[in-house]
Amino acid sequence: MLNARIKLRHLQAFLEVARQRSFARAADRLAITQPGMSKTIRELEEILEASLFERTARGVALTQAGLTLLRHAGPALRALEEGIGAVGGSGQGARWLNVGALSTVESRLLPEAVRRFQADGPPGVGINVVSGPSAFLLSRLRRGELDLVVGRMTEAREIRDLAFEHLYYERLLLVVRAGHPLAGVDPLPAEALVAHPWILPPPQTTLRQQVDSFCVRHALALPETLLETLSLPLGQGVTLGSDAIWVVPEEAVRAALDEERLVELGVSLERLGGSVGLCTNASLEPSLALDAFCEILREVAADTSGAVI
Structure with a gap:
C-alpha cells in the first residue's frame, strides 16, 4: 500500500531532480524555490528512510535507493498522467x-x-x-x-x-570525400589517418568507445583538429567540403557511398560492427x-x- 504521507509533489520533485541532476535546475523547472525543493526531497527521504541523492562534482547523482525508486516512480506517474488525460479528453485526441x-x-x-x-x-x-x-x-x-x-x-x-x-549488426566506417588524398589507398596505414582532421562522435557515447578502442589498437593519438558531433547532415556537409575523415555508421552514408560522393577508406575501424x-x-x-x-x-x-x- 502506498504510504499516505507520500504526495504527488514529492514524486514530481524527485523525478525532476533525477532528470536535471541539480536541485537548482529542478526547482526552476517546477517554479519553486531551491530551499523548497530541498525540503520536499528531504521529506521524501525521511518518509522512505533512505537517502535518494548524493552530491558529486557534477551536481547530484542517484543512490542505489534512488535508482530503485526511479525505476518505479517514472512509469507510475506517466501512467497516471495518461489516465487523467484520457478522462479529461473523454478518450478523444x-x-x-x-x-x-x-x-x-x-x-x-x-x-x-x-x-x-x-x-x-x-x-x-x-x-x-x-x-x-x-x-x-x-x-x-x-x-x-x-x-x-x-x-x-x-x-x-x-x-x-x-x-x-x-x-542486425552495423559497422562504423571511416569515410572521406571522393578525390580525398587517402581515397583508394588500400591497404591504408592507420598512422596516415592522423594527418587529416577527424569528425567523430562525442565523448561518453558508445560509438566513441569504438573509436577510442581503434586508436588504442593502432597506438594512435587523435589529431588536434576535431569536430565532435552526432549530427549526420553536419558531418556529411563538412566531409564533402574538406579533407576531413568522418567516423560514421554505415547506414547513414550508404546512399552517398553508392553514388560515389563518399568513399570508405581502406582501413577497418571494427570487424563485425555493433x-x-x-x-x-x-x-x-x-x-x-x-x-x-x-x-x-x-x-x-x-x-x-x-x-x-
Missing part, C-alpha cells in the same frame, strides 16, 4: 508513441518504419521522435518518458535492467501501438539489404 532514436538508425531504418506505421499502424497514434546519445535516451526510457529506444547501444552501461532485442536493436522498459504498461511499431521495425530490419538478423 491523438495518442502518442515516444521513440528515442540514435544516429545509427536515422537514415534508413527509422524513416521507413515510420512511413509503414503511418500507413498501416493503429489509427490516431502519433509518433514523437527524440534523438540524442544513448545515455540520455536510455535514462528517459527508464523514467518512463520514452516507450522505446532504437539504435546501436549494446555497449551502453545504462542498459542494465532494460530489455534489448538485437536486429548490434543495432530495440530497447524497452519492461516496467511500462505495454500497448498495441508499441507492439505494432516494434514489429514494423523488425520487418524493415529484415528487409534491409545486408542485414544480419
